[in-house]
Amino acid sequence: xxxxxxxxxxxxSKNGLSHKHVGSLHAADAEMAMENARDVYTRRNEGVSIWxxxxxxxxxxxxxxxxxxxxxxxxxxxxxxxxxxxxDEIKHM
Amino acid sequence: MENIxxxxxxxxxxxxxxxxxxxxxxxxxxxxxxxxxQISQHAxxxxxxxxxxxxxxxxxxxxxxxxxxxxxxxxxxxxxxxxYSACETLGIDRDxxxxxxxxxxxxxxxxxxxPTLTWADIGAIGWLVDGAAIMNQxxxxxxSYGPYARAMVRVCxxxxxxxxxxxxxxxxxxxxxxxQKAMAQDAFNRWWWPSxxxxxxxxxxSKHTAQSMAWRIKRFTNDELRQRFVDVTVPQxxxxxLTVPDDQLSWDEERGHYDFGPIDWDEFWRxxxxxxxxxxxxxxxxRKAHEEGAWVREAAMAYAEKRRQRAEAAQxxxx
Numbered sequence: 001x002x003x004x005x006x007x008x009x010x011x012x013s014k015n016g017l018s019h020k021h022v023g024s025l026h027a028a029d030a031e032m033a034m035e036n037a038r039d040v041y042t043r044r045n046e047g048v049s050i051w052x053x054x055x056x057x058x059x060x061x062x063x064x065x066x067x068x069x070x071x072x073x074x075x076x077x078x079x080x081x082x083x084x085x086x087x088d089e090i091k092h093m
Numbered sequence: 094m095e096n097i098x099x100x101x102x103x104x105x106x107x108x109x110x111x112x113x114x115x116x117x118x119x120x121x122x123x124x125x126x127x128x129x130x131q132i133s134q135h136a137x138x139x140x141x142x143x144x145x146x147x148x149x150x151x152x153x154x155x156x157x158x159x160x161x162x163x164x165x166x167x168x169x170x171x172x173x174x175x176x177y178s179a180c181e182t183l184g185i186d187r188d189x190x191x192x193x194x195x196x197x198x199x200x201x202x203x204x205x206x207x208p209t210l211t212w213a214d215i216g217a218i219g220w221l222v223d224g225a226a227i228m229n230q231x232x233x234x235x236x237s238y239g240p241y242a243r244a245m246v247r248v249c250x251x252x253x254x255x256x257x258x259x260x261x262x263x264x265x266x267x268x269x270x271x272x273q274k275a276m277a278q279d280a281f282n283r284w285w286w287p288s289x290x291x292x293x294x295x296x297x298x299s300k301h302t303a304q305s306m307a308w309r310i311k312r313f314t315n316d317e318l319r320q321r322f323v324d325v326t327v328p329q330x331x332x333x334x335l336t337v338p339d340d341q342l343s344w345d346e347e348r349g350h351y352d353f354g355p356i357d358w359d360e361f362w363r364x365x366x367x368x369x370x371x372x373x374x375x376x377x378x379x380r381k382a383h384e385e386g387a388w389v390r391e392a393a394m395a396y397a398e399k400r401r402q403r404a405e406a407a408q409x410x411x412x
Contacts, residue, residue: 003188004390006181023244024178026187029397040174043167044251063118 006055007033009040011047019051030054108309113239116182124308127301128238129183130199131310136176137194137201139169141375145209146218154212161258162215168255172248179240195380203361204291206369213266213273213280219259221281221288221326227252228322229292232312241310260329267333274334281330282338289353290361292319298358323351 004026010019022041027033033052042050061069077083086093101121107114114120143166150166153159177187193199204222209215230252233245266277293299293315305311313321330337341354363369 003186004394023175023247024181025174028393029400031400032393032397039167040171043164043171060117063115 004028007037007052008055008058009033009037010051010053011037011041012049013047015048019049022046024055027052105307108237108307111309112237113242114237115239123304125183127305127308127310128241129180129185131305132176132180132183132241133185133190133193134200134202136173136180136190137199138205139173139176140194141201141205141379143169144375144378145205145207145371146215148209149212149215152212153215158262165219165255165258168251172251175244175247176241179238179244182240191383195376195383197367197376200365202291203364203369204287206364206372206375207283207287208371210283211276211280213263213276214284216259216262216266216277217280217284219255219257220263220329221259221284222291223252223255223259224326225288225291225322227256228318228325232318233310235309235312237309263333263335267335277333278335281335285338286356286360287364289319289323289356290364292316292322294358294361295356320350323353327351 005028006024007027007030008024009022011022012019025033025036025040027036030052033054034050037050037052041047073079100119104114104119104121104124114124146162146166146169150159150162153162177190180190181187190199194201204225209218227249230245230249234242234249236242236245263277263281266273268274296302296314296316299315302311302314306314327337327342339354341352343352345352364372367373
């Protein structure tokens with residue numbers, strides 16, 4: 001028997017905040033994944049909105065790519081406000 | 094070979110720096126295996142743990158107790174699911190995990206192989222068994238493996254109500270009639286020692302502790318946690334007016350801890366190896382539930398497939 005696919009669950013805890021990954025579960029389709037997510041991840045008012053995404057649809061970066069992806073940002077200090085010298089008497093900046 | 098050694102050193106350096114390990118990171122095979130064993134055992138314990146309590150749902154003394162017990166058992170199902178998901182991130186799938194439970198290859202906490210004979214057992218389980226579980230689980234919120242630690246944060250948040258509802262049951266019984274008080278004492282007598290055994294073998298006999306501590310999966314040894322449990326629980330028993338079933342229990346002023354009598358490790362190993370009062374009954378109940386649920390799992394897949402085809406047909410009509 002083929003088993004239920006895996007889904008990733010994202011919950012918005014209240015309006016104004018982003019959905020955040022909370023875990024995963026198995027379900028036969030999106031509608032049942034939603035129902036399961038309600039029971040498994042929001043038994044105590046943890047959310048006002050749920051996203052479920054079948055895990056196989058997520059493309060994730062690999063830890064091996066970390067250098068290539070994230071290191072270029074390390075030496076670009078000029079992207080941060082503290083890189084620029086502004087005299088103390090200048091206010092509101 | 095050298096390559097592996099270098100990777101292992103880097104890995105240990107990350108652990109020592111208190112970094113978290115995530116699913117796609119490189120990890121030693123033994124670390125992965127240890128986590129699969131521990132997390133799956135933990136998940137199985139939540140699932141099997143529903144059985145002794147489920148026994149009393151229909152016979153709870155009133156509606157307040159009944160909704161609380163229902164919610165607690167439902168939480169345990171949820172905890173099992175969080176933990177199975179965390180375990181699956183290590184590359185083992187759910188069917189294999191369930192197979193290991195059903196064939197007896199994987200273990201679950203031995204405490205659930207004891208029967209729930211009276212209503213007071215529900216109080217004693219919440220107070221002692223969940224109390225011991227919390228003692229074990231709080232440090233796991235800082236375990237080195239990210240998905241496990243995150244699942245434990247959710248579990249711990251929910252577990253505190255379990256212990257309080259148990260203590261409330263014990264309090265009500267111990268302030269009740271002589272008969273009710275005797276029932277509370279009897280449950281306490283039966284659950285005290287198995288609860289102490291929940292922390293696992295004594296440090297000198299625990300084959301996994303040293304490595305698990307080095308990997309920061311565990312943060313405290315079995316004996317440390319057991320001592321902490323005794324220290325916080327004895328005053329709670331005194332408040333109830335119940336007697337701890339241990340005539341060697343005494344406060345050690347110098348150590349600042351309670352001394353307690355020897356644990357019957359023969360009983361512990363007997364139950365671990367399958368000869369507790371309810372081992373066979375528990376496994377039979379799990380297998381039966383799984384087998385009798387097979388048609389539901391298949392029907393859900395068939396229904397999902399039918400809906401998918403209908404949606405596709407509707408799409409092509411529009412096009």
